[in-house]
Amino acid sequence: MKNILLIISNTFQKEIRSKTLIFLSLMTLGVIVGLNTLLNFLGEKVLSDLGMGQAGGLAISGVTLMIGMWCYFLCSFLIVDTIRSDFEKGVTSLLMTLPIKRFEYLMGRVLGIWCIVACFYFVTSSVAFYLFNSTTKMSFSISLLGAFAINLLSYLAMIAIGLLISLYFKKLTGLAICMVCSFFIHSSNTYFMSKPISDVFSDFEIMKFIGASFHQLLPRIGVVSTVAKAILLDTELQINYLMESFHYIASLTFLLLIIRFLFKRKNL
Amino acid sequence: MSVLVANNIMKSYGDSLALNGVSLSISDNMVFGLLGANGAGKTTFIKIVLDLVKADEGTVSLCGHDSTDSQARLSIAYMPEKFSFFTYYTVRGVLDFYGKMRNLSKAERLSQIDFALKKFSINGIADKKINTLSKGQLQRTGLASTLIGDQQVYILDEPFSGLDPIGIKDVKDLILDLKASGKTVFINSHILSEMEKICDTVGIIDRGELLYNGSVTDITKKETLESFFYKKVKKQ
Ligand SMILES: Nc1ncnc2c1ncn2[C@@H]1O[C@H](COP(=O)(O)OP(=O)(O)OP(=O)(O)O)[C@@H](O)[C@H]1O
Ligand SMILES: [Mg+2]
Numbered sequence: 001m002k003n004i005l006l007i008i009s010n011t012f013q014k015e016i017r018s019k020t021l022i023f024l025s026l027m028t029l030g031v032i033v034g035l036n037t038l039l040n041f042l043g044e045k046v047l048s049d050l051g052m053g054q055a056g057g058l059a060i061s062g063v064t065l066m067i068g069m070w071c072y073f074l075c076s077f078l079i080v081d082t083i084r085s086d087f088e089k090g091v092t093s094l095l096m097t098l099p100i101k102r103f104e105y106l107m108g109r110v111l112g113i114w115c116i117v118a119c120f121y122f123v124t125s126s127v128a129f130y131l132f133n134s135t136t137k138m139s140f141s142i143s144l145l146g147a148f149a150i151n152l153l154s155y156l157a158m159i160a161i162g163l164l165i166s167l168y169f170k171k172l173t174g175l176a177i178c179m180v181c182s183f184f185i186h187s188s189n190t191y192f193m194s195k196p197i198s199d200v201f202s203d204f205e206i207m208k209f210i211g212a213s214f215h216q217l218l219p220r221i222g223v224v225s226t227v228a229k230a231i232l233l234d235t236e237l238q239i240n241y242l243m244e245s246f247h248y249i250a251s252l253t254f255l256l257l258i259i260r261f262l263f264k265r266k267n268l
Numbered sequence: 269m270s271v272l273v274a275n276n277i278m279k280s281y282g283d284s285l286a287l288n289g290v291s292l293s294i295s296d297n298m299v300f301g302l303l304g305a306n307g308a309g310k311t312t313f314i315k316i317v318l319d320l321v322k323a324d325e326g327t328v329s330l331c332g333h334d335s336t337d338s339q340a341r342l343s344i345a346y347m348p349e350k351f352s353f354f355t356y357y358t359v360r361g362v363l364d365f366y367g368k369m370r371n372l373s374k375a376e377r378l379s380q381i382d383f384a385l386k387k388f389s390i391n392g393i394a395d396k397k398i399n400t401l402s403k404g405q406l407q408r409t410g411l412a413s414t415l416i417g418d419q420q421v422y423i424l425d426e427p428f429s430g431l432d433p434i435g436i437k438d439v440k441d442l443i444l445d446l447k448a449s450g451k452t453v454f455i456n457s458h459i460l461s462e463m464e465k466i467c468d469t470v471g472i473i474d475r476g477e478l479l480y481n482g483s484v485t486d487i488t489k490k491e492t493l494e495s496f497f498y499k500k501v502k503k504q
Pocket of ligand 2: 310311
């Protein structure tokens with residue numbers, strides 16, 4: 001446990017300097033502040049005169065969407081970046097000669113990146129929430145925190161998927177594969193969320209089959225983020241929450257076990 | 269007692285055979301040198317011992333544990349061929365990280381770091397970042413890291429490389445000190461003149477095969493280690 005904590009703090013120190021992270025944070029905050037200033041400058045009256053009374057609401061959903069997308073990007077980017085640079089600088093092999101288990105090192109990296117993404121998510125959404133508060137009249141509620149927590153679950157799964165990819169692919173290729181995977185998982189999750197899995201066999205297509213396999217075998221980040229959205233907007237979803245929770249835990253555990261198995265046998 | 273026992277280690281990278289049935293046993297409180305030309309398989313052997321690289325065949329036991337068991341690494345200090353660490357760490361930071369990993373208390377870390385820095389004359393650059401160091405300074409940092417925590421077995425891959433004459437002397441003295449305090453030292457090198465002076469036993473490896481494994485004094489009674497090495501390797 002002490003070793004994992006040491007790697008978590010090392011990951012924090014390592015990736016907090018990442019230029020991409022700094023750039024994205026500043027840019028996101030810039031967009032939020034810019035949009036807010038614009039809305040305030042125009043004022044409610046002008047906006048409704050222009051037929052844009054909904055602008056405030058639109059702005060906040062746009063910003064939320066942007067933050068969510070950056071979070072997925074950061075999950076993939078940071079895990080691939082940290083694991084690959086450890087490999088390329090020969091630090092992985094050096095660390096593995098110290099009294100730390102291989103899997104502990106990986107878990108330290110995953111949890112460290114998760115903390116960073118959570119911070120990014122928390123800070124940018126809090127600023128957005130605070131600034132847009134006057135325009136949207138949204139009040140702080142427990143559902144906001146709930147959505148935050150649920151989203152974190154999908155980021156954790158994304159980091160684990162990125163970790164698996166980073167064991168075998170270089171930085172840029174790995175990042176590209178992560179983005180494609182994330183897109184593909186999201187789409188197949190959204191597709192199969194409302195359809196029974198037997199739909200695959202009704203008219204068999206290879207893409208549909210791959211999509212169904214992704215949906216069955218990997219953590220359903222698409223479903224998780226839909227749940228978060230539903231909590232935030234207080235809408236009803238036609239899904240079996242118990243089943244989905246079980247699926248999340250089982251598939252994430254399965255994924256981590258595969259990673260553990262592969263990394264244990266890897267030449268460093 | 270044997271600290272390290274390797275049994276019939278085979279390893280190939282694709283088509284090329286890096287180690288061909290190497291068996292080796294190193295007893296406690298010894299300085300062992302593995303000698304061989306470039307590409308002979310020295311680093312590969314060390315990496316297999318440390319479980320960084322998986323052997324195709326054979327087993328290694330380290331301090332009584334199978335080398336794949338993480339327990340085996342509790343008493344090992346290792347210095348790689350090319351030392352590198354997170355570039356934003358300072359020299360002191362690196363040593364502190366090692367100390368934390370090896371479960372030392374704050375007071376122990378402070379005193380051992382101080383000792384290691386002095387031992388390799390790098391106390392002047394203790395607060396410099398790793399990526400601003402010269403080759404030799406980096407090498408000294410790597411060597412200093414092996415002194416953090418009281419390890420039993422020291423595995424040093426080319427410890428002399430990149431060092432000035434004073435550095436070479438420091439390393440030789442350190443190895444003899446380690447031996448005097450009951451430790452076992454495993455060195456990879458091709459600097460035969462230095463190895464002759466510090467090793468108790470040597471192994472000669474060529475193209476993945478162990479050609480000789482025995483005491484240095486047996487060799488130096490008749491000839492220098494250098495001429496013995498040439499004869500063995502050339503005969504192949
Ligand atoms: N990762 C690898 N992939 C492919 N071949 C490798 C790899 N690592 C080592 N080899 C090959 O294995 C053989 C042994 O290499 P090794 O690094 O063990 O040599 P060495 O004795 O340490 O040499 P040197 O004195 O130059 O350090 C070489 O022919 C090398 O090309
Ligand atoms: Mg070598």
